[in-house]
Amino acid sequence: MENIWIIGAGKVGLKAAKVLGPKHGETDIILVEKDKDRCKQLKSLSFKIVCMDGVKYLVENLKEPLCPGWIIPAIPVHVAYEWLKIKLSEKFIFEPIPVPDQLETILPNPIKGDVGQFYISNADFICPENCPEPDEICTYTGKPRPRILHQFLQSIKYENFRSFVITSRQLAPGLGGYPPHTLFKALAEIQDSTAPVLLSTACRCHGVMHAFKISKKILLEKNKKLF
Helix, strand or coil: CCCEEEECCCHHHHHHHHHHHHHCCCCCEEEECCCHHHHHHCCCCCCEEECCCHHHHHHHHCCCCCCCCEEEECCCCCHHHHHHHHHHHCCEEEEEECCCHHHHHCCCCCEECCCCCEEEECCCCCCCCCCCCCCCECCCCCCECCCCHHHHHHCCCCCCCEEEEEECEEEECCEEEECCHHHHHHHHHHHCCCCCEEEEEECCCEEEEEEEEEEEHHHHHHHHHCC
16 A cells, blocks of 8 residues: 555544554555644654644645555544645635535535534444445444435535535545545646535545635736726
C-alpha cells in the first residue's frame, strides 16, 4: 500500500496509524496533529508526526503527482470541504450556503449542523466501532442495507444544484479514507461548473454534506471599475 496521511492524531487517528502501519508493512504513516501537547505525547511512536493544522497541511503539501496513496480524515471537520474551500478561493469568490431544508425530507436520519450542513446516516443507532462494512448486510441489524449512501448522495437532483461526493473507502474495520485524486477531480469539475454545489463525503452508511456557490473574481473586479 502507498503512503497514508492521517489528519488528526486523536483516538481515531492513532487507531488508524497503529492498525494500518503493521497491516501494510512498508507503508509510511504521517500523522498530522495541531495540538502541541498531543504532538509531544506521540514523539515516542514510530510514525512521523507533523504538528500543524491538518487542512493547512493538505493545502500546502498535497501536490500532484507527489501525493500519498490515501488520506484519512480523523478530525471533527469536513476535511474535503475545507480543502476545496481554500483551493477554490484562490480563483473564485467562495460563498458557503446552507444545505436546502427541502433535502431534509429525503436524506436518511439527517442532523443539521451549526453552519447549515447536514450529517447523514443510514443508522438511527450507534454503529460498532469495528464494523467491517459488508457489501449488502448491516453488521448491527443483520438486515440488508437500505441504500449505499455515497451512491444515493451522488444521485440527488435538486433545482440547479450539482452533487459531488468524495467516497470514503474502508481500509480496515471502522477506518475509512480516500485517495487524493478524488479531491483533485472534484476541484476540476467544480471549477468548470456555474451551478451551486452540494459537497458530501460519505461511505456506504454515513456522511456529511455542505453547500456552497462560487463566482469568478475577475467579473467582480470588472464590475467595481464601472462605478
